[in-house]
Amino acid sequence: xxxxxxxxxxxxxxxxxxxxxxxxxxxxxxxxxxxxxxxxxxxxxxxxxxxxxxxxxxxxxxxxxxxxxxxxxxxxxxxxxxxxxxxxxxxxxxxxxxxxxxxxxxxxxxxxxxxxxxxxxxxxxxxxxxxxxxxxxxxxxxxxxxxxxxxxxxxxxxxxxxxxxxxxxxxxxxxxxxxxxxxxxxxxxxxxxxxxxxxxxxxxxxxxxxxxxxxxxxxxxxxxxxxxxxxxxxxxxxxxxxxxxxxxxxxxxxxxxxxxxxxxxxxxxxxxxxxxxxxxxxxxxxxxxxxxxxxxxxxxxxxxx
Amino acid sequence: xxxxxxxxxxxxxxxxxxxxxxxxxxxxxxxxxxxxxxxxxxxxxxxxxxxxxxxxxxxxxxxxxxxxxxxxxxxxxxxxxxxxxxxxxxxxxxxxxxxxxxxxxxxxxxxxxxxxxxxxxxxxxxxxxxxxxxxxxxxxxxxxxxxxxxxxxxxxxxxxxxxxxxxxxxxxxxxxxxxxxxxxxxxxxxxxxxxxxxxxxxxxxxxxxxxxxxxxxxxxxxxxxxxxxxxxxxxxxxxxxxxxxxxxxxxxxxxxxxxxxxxxxxxxxxxxxxxxxxxxxxxxxxxxxxxxxxxxxxxxxxxxxxxxxxxxxxxxxxxxxxxxxxxxxxxxxxxxxxxxxxxxxxxxxxxxxxxxxxxxxxxxxxxxxxxxxxxxxxxxxxxxxxxxxxxxxxxxxxxxxxxxxxxxxxxxxxxxxxxxxxxxxxxxxxxxxxxxxxxxxxxxxxxxxxxxxxxxxxxxxxxxxxxxxxxxxxxxxxxxxxxxx
Numbered sequence: 001x002x003x004x005x006x007x008x009x010x011x012x013x014x015x016x017x018x019x020x021x022x023x024x025x026x027x028x029x030x031x032x033x034x035x036x037x038x039x040x041x042x043x044x045x046x047x048x049x050x051x052x053x054x055x056x057x058x059x060x061x062x063x064x065x066x067x068x069x070x071x072x073x074x075x076x077x078x079x080x081x082x083x084x085x086x087x088x089x090x091x092x093x094x095x096x097x098x099x100x101x102x103x104x105x106x107x108x109x110x111x112x113x114x115x116x117x118x119x120x121x122x123x124x125x126x127x128x129x130x131x132x133x134x135x136x137x138x139x140x141x142x143x144x145x146x147x148x149x150x151x152x153x154x155x156x157x158x159x160x161x162x163x164x165x166x167x168x169x170x171x172x173x174x175x176x177x178x179x180x181x182x183x184x185x186x187x188x189x190x191x192x193x194x195x196x197x198x199x200x201x202x203x204x205x206x207x208x209x210x211x212x213x214x215x216x217x218x219x220x221x222x223x224x225x226x227x228x229x230x231x232x233x234x235x236x237x238x239x240x241x242x243x244x245x246x247x248x249x250x251x252x253x254x255x256x257x258x259x260x261x262x263x264x265x266x267x268x269x270x271x272x273x274x275x276x277x278x279x280x281x282x283x284x285x286x287x288x289x290x291x292x293x294x295x296x297x298x299x300x301x302x303x304x305x
Numbered sequence: 306x307x308x309x310x311x312x313x314x315x316x317x318x319x320x321x322x323x324x325x326x327x328x329x330x331x332x333x334x335x336x337x338x339x340x341x342x343x344x345x346x347x348x349x350x351x352x353x354x355x356x357x358x359x360x361x362x363x364x365x366x367x368x369x370x371x372x373x374x375x376x377x378x379x380x381x382x383x384x385x386x387x388x389x390x391x392x393x394x395x396x397x398x399x400x401x402x403x404x405x406x407x408x409x410x411x412x413x414x415x416x417x418x419x420x421x422x423x424x425x426x427x428x429x430x431x432x433x434x435x436x437x438x439x440x441x442x443x444x445x446x447x448x449x450x451x452x453x454x455x456x457x458x459x460x461x462x463x464x465x466x467x468x469x470x471x472x473x474x475x476x477x478x479x480x481x482x483x484x485x486x487x488x489x490x491x492x493x494x495x496x497x498x499x500x501x502x503x504x505x506x507x508x509x510x511x512x513x514x515x516x517x518x519x520x521x522x523x524x525x526x527x528x529x530x531x532x533x534x535x536x537x538x539x540x541x542x543x544x545x546x547x548x549x550x551x552x553x554x555x556x557x558x559x560x561x562x563x564x565x566x567x568x569x570x571x572x573x574x575x576x577x578x579x580x581x582x583x584x585x586x587x588x589x590x591x592x593x594x595x596x597x598x599x600x601x602x603x604x605x606x607x608x609x610x611x612x613x614x615x616x617x618x619x620x621x622x623x624x625x626x627x628x629x630x631x632x633x634x635x636x637x638x639x640x641x642x643x644x645x646x647x648x649x650x651x652x653x654x655x656x657x658x659x660x661x662x663x664x665x666x667x668x669x670x671x672x673x674x675x676x677x678x679x680x681x682x683x684x685x686x687x688x689x690x691x692x693x694x695x696x697x698x699x700x701x702x703x704x705x706x707x708x709x710x711x712x713x714x715x716x717x718x719x720x721x722x723x724x725x726x727x728x729x730x731x732x733x734x735x736x737x738x739x740x741x742x743x744x745x746x747x748x749x750x751x752x753x754x755x756x757x758x759x760x761x762x763x764x765x766x767x768x769x770x771x772x773x774x775x776x777x778x779x780x781x782x783x784x785x786x787x788x789x790x
Contacts, residue, residue, distance in 0.1 A: 015588055034321035036525055038518075134680030145684040145694070147728070240687035285724055287684060287694055287750050 093118070097274040102159040103292045105281055112281055119282025122275050126267070135286055140245055140262060145286045148242040150234045151175055153290040157231075159280040165266030166234075174266060177234030181259040182218065190214055195252045201227040201239035204247070325447055326520060326583035328430055329440035329575075333602025342418045343427060351472070354479030358382075363741035364704035371481050377742070383665065384742075386702060388672075395661045399654055406650040408536045410642050411620075412543045416530065417597035422522050423581075425473070425515035429466060430581060436462040440578055466516040467508070474507030520582035524593050531592075538623075542641050544596045545621035546576075546587040549630050557611055569617050575607050576600035576618055586618060596620075671709065672700035673767040673777040675749075682784040691755050691785050697747040699767055701739035708770035711735045711749065716763040716783055719753040728752060736770075751783065759787050 011020045013031050021030040054060070057069040093114045097105075105112050124133065130141045137143035142150065151161050161175060168174040182191060190210075197211030198219075216225060223229055227238035236244065244262075245255050267276050283289070356368035358381055365372065370379040378385035378393065385392050407414050416423060436458050437443045449455055478500050479487060490496040491504075514522050523530060537543070551570030560567040570587070577585045579600060584593040586600050604618040625635035641647075678694040686692050701707045713721045713733045722731035724747070731752070739745040749765070766778035 034319055036521060037320045037322045038521065039525065040320045134678075136681040136684070143681075143684065145681055145692075146686055148687040237687065241689040242685060242687050285748065287692060287748075291727065 090118075094274045097277050098272075100277075102277050102280055103154075103156050105155060105277065106284075106292075115278045115281035116285045118275070119278035119280070119285075122271070122279050123282050126271070127279070130264075135283070140260070142244055143242070144283050145288060146242055147288040147290075148237060148240055149231065149288070149290070150177070150229075150236055150244075152231050153284070153288050154292045155280055155284050155289070156292060158283050158289075159277065161264070162276050162279055162283075163266065163268045166262060166264040168263075168266045171266055175234060179222070179235075179255075179259045181257060183257040186214065186218070186256075191253060191256050192249075194219065194256060195249055198227060198238050198252055198256075199247075199249070202241060202247070323521060324583060325444070326581065327433070327440045327443040327447070328581045328583075328599070329578040329603075330434055331575075331579040331599050331603045331606075333599075333605060335598035335602050339418055339427065339597065339599075343424050346419060346421075346424050347428075351476050354476065354484040360384075361704050363706075365483055367483055369480065370483070373481055384702065384704075386700070389668070392661060392665065395657055399657050399661075402650055402654045402657070405536055406647060406654060408533050409538065409541055409650060410647045411596075412537055412541045413530070413533055413594070413596040416523065416533075416595035420529075420595075422514060422527070423595060423597065425469075425511060426519045426581060428469065429515045429519075432462060432465050432469075436465075463516070466512055470508045470511035470515065471504070473511045474504040477507050478503050520593065523582060523595055538646070540622050540624055540641055540644060540646070542620045542622055542638065543590055544586060544594060544598055544601065544618065545626060546570075546589070546618050547616070547621070547629070548587065548589075551587070551617050569608070569613050571607070571611065573607055575603040579603040669775045669777055670702040670773050671707070671767055671769050671776055672702065673711075673765065673779050674698045674700075675765050675779040675781045677781050677784075683786065685786070686752060689755050690752050691783075692750055692752040693783050695749040695751065695765070695781060697749045697765065699737060699739050699745045699747065701741065701743060701745070701772075703741065703772045705741045705772060707739050707741075707772045709737050709739055709745075709776075710768045710770055711737065711747070712766045712768060713751060714764040714766055714778075716751070716753055716761060717757070719751055719763075719783070721749055721751045723750070724748040753783060753785075755785060757783075757785055759785050761785075 012018070013020060013029075016031065016033075018031045018033050021032045023030040054067075055069070056071045057073055058066045059069065060067040093111070096108075096111055097115055100108065100111065105115060123131075123135065127135070131137050131144055132141070135144040142148075147153070149157070151157055151166075164171060164173045164175060166175045166177075182194075186194065193208055193211035194214045195211075196205045196208055197215050199205035200207040200211075215223075215227075219227075222233045222235035223238055224235075229235045229237035241247075243251070245251055245260055267279070271279075353369050354367065357366050358368035358379075359366055360379070364384070365379060367379065368381055370377075372379065376387045383392075404415060433443060437446050446455060446458065475491070478491075478496075482500075487496060487500065491500060518526075547569075551568045553566070553568055554570040554572040555563075555567035556571055560571075576587065577583075577600075579602070580586070581597060581599065582593045582595060584591060586594060598620065601616075601618045601620070605615040608615050608617055620638065621629075621635060622641055629635055674697070676696045676698075678696065682693070684692040684694070697711060699709050699711075701709070711721065711734065713719050720728065720731035720733060721735050722728055723735050723737065726735065728750070731750075735747075735749065737745055737747055761783045762780055763783055764778050764780055766776060768776045
């Protein structure tokens with residue numbers, strides 16, 4: 001890569017008649033071929049374009065902001081416009097959802113699919129804090145994927161729970177279950193007998209007569225003689241494999257001694273009716289959703305499969 | 306322009322003004338070949354979107370359609386889905402290798418005959434001749450001062466440029482939507498903004514590139530001439546001036562006066578006059594030569610007139626140049642076409658083509674993808690059994706609705722149901738109806754007894770109950786809690 005002396009600039013490449021620049025790399029020399037004139041004009045055009053752009057759009061940084069540009073464009077403004085456009089696009093879905101009774105949502109598959117998608121998004125904002133991102137819950141917070149429901153798993157029941165919540169003292173329609181704390185009512189021995197009897201429903205312990213008697217007196221009014229539970233009272237089914245607060249002896253003993261007072265906020269004062277319906281549809285779609293019962297009476301007695 | 310240049314301070318030594326090219330009309334074998342190729346190329350381009358092809362009521366009836374909105378590519382009997390885009394990629398690879406093949410065999414034949422820039426430039430140069438006359442008349446008009454006649458001729462010529470440019474831009478968008486519908490929408494103002502923008506841009510580029518930039522595009526803007534030099538070798542055909550036969554140049558009279566001292570070239574400049582890029586081929590191979598071979602036609606007709614052998618300008622390889630200069634005889638042109646390099650390119654090209662045709666024949670029109678829910682991995686059911694959730698996508702790539710059965714295989718005691726079914730009625734088969742030419746997303750719930758391995762691999766199979774029987778299956782996993790329950 002040697003630069004030739006300047007006098008070689010005068011040399012002319014014979015075939016083309018173009019002078020050499022004087023640069024040579026491994027025997028290949030650079031010719032001083034002129035650029036096309038229009039190429040230069042396009043450069044000027046891009047400069048004009050750039051100037052116009054600087055005038056039209058935000059460009060020059062100032063101390064606290066930047067020049068605004070004649071078009072008044074901002075990225076926030078664009079986002080707002082896009083969000084507005086999305087709202088307009090979603091408006092028919094939201095309006096139809098607000099109008100349809102929640103029990104009939106399943107019949108309208110297109111609307112239902114839209115509701116499930118919207119509910120999935122709303123769930124991630126409002127529900128995952130307790131129920132988890134996969135709606136699988138944890139101790140004290142129900143798993144919404146399974147087929148066990150304290151208050152019913154059909155669309156209307158889920159919708160009611162979402163709307164009115166559980167144990168909201170300011171709200172008369174809220175769901176409340178009232179299991180007494182048996183600490184002091186039953187002796188420790190009696191409590192261990194009841195716990196053993198409860199465990200016997202799911203085959204984890206042997207049935208015992210004393211426990212059965214105590215259960216019949218103290219528990220069966222809500223949980224039923226067979227421990228199948230009663231959804232009207234939010235009394236859980238004790239004979240299945242799902243334990244909200246744990247199914248081991250220690251956990252059940254704690255439950256009987258102190259009771260459990262789970263709380264869920266009501267959403268009718270926080271979310272619009274369409275969003276609550278979307279959440280109901282989403283929770284119903286997770287796999288445990290039940291069909292709308294034919295008559296109200298069957299809801300309670302229809303045991304879990 | 307002079308004033309503008311002064312205003313902008315253009316250094317005229319550094320920035321060269323375009324020299325006008327006014328190619329003369331010529332006739333001959335290569336000119337006629339160019340006519341034929343131009344006719345075929347333009348016909349294909351303008352007419353293809355208007356061909357109809359019956360695909361039944363559920364699919365468009367346009368023979369060639371790139372349906373970007375619905376992500377489908379239709380080409381006669383072939384329908385390409387987005388996940389089959391490798392067919393399009395394969396076609397592009399074939400086009401690339403095809404260019405390698407052609408370039409290594411016959412040099413810049415693409416540039417000379419088939420490149421859109423060449424075809425449209427050629428077309429526009431014929432329009433020039435129609436309005437302004439042949440080479441000399443064109444030069445005269447160019448140098449004439451502006452007057453009513455020149456203004457009228459220029460305006461009418463540019464109007465025709467613009468009409469062709471607009472037609473070219475308009476034909477392009479027809480490939481992306483139903484052509485008759487789009488035409489009506491376009492003229493009634495109902496087409497999308499992107500349609501108008503595309504037509505506008507392509508009209509402008511055709512008008513400017515075909516009408517005014519012409520050879521400047523080939524020489525300064527196009528990367529292909531640079532790439533081609535790497536693909537050509539001493540066995541590729543290029544347009545060559547037989548300087549050992551033609552030099553020194555001299556008139557017929559001079560040759561008669563001094564026999565033996567004057568070459569065959571009579572310096573009539575016809576090869577320069579007909580050149581669409583305005584070069585002199587006698588200076589040797591150069592970037593401006595698109596090997597359209599019109600100079601061969603021009604020279605041959607002159608040689609015929611003066612009774613000298615044709616081929617003073619000819620398609621010749623660099624190897625043959627060396628042989629002929631040494632007094633030998635050039636290889637026949639077939640040797641150039643069939644040699645190791647071109648045969649290897651041709652072999653690769655064919656292999657890709659055959660492989661694509663084979664997979665095209667073998668491809669299924671029913672496709673199944675199963676995704677296991679990760680959150681939660683499994684669900685404990687109240688009766689002690691375990692449920693896993695799956696998102697199943699059934700692609701029906703036929704243009705008719707189809708019944709498809711999803712079957713769970715290899716998972717003992719398992720039952721499956723979809724979101725529209727329930728566990729009570731669940732069996733090992735779930736029937737779904739998939740709309741024509743669409744993907745059906747199904748939430749599939751699979752429940753199985755709790756006793757079993759923590760992880761069991763099993764199959765979900767899609768069986769087509771209607772249409773082509775060829776189904777698909779996907780292997781997925783069933784998860785249980787590590788310790789039973």
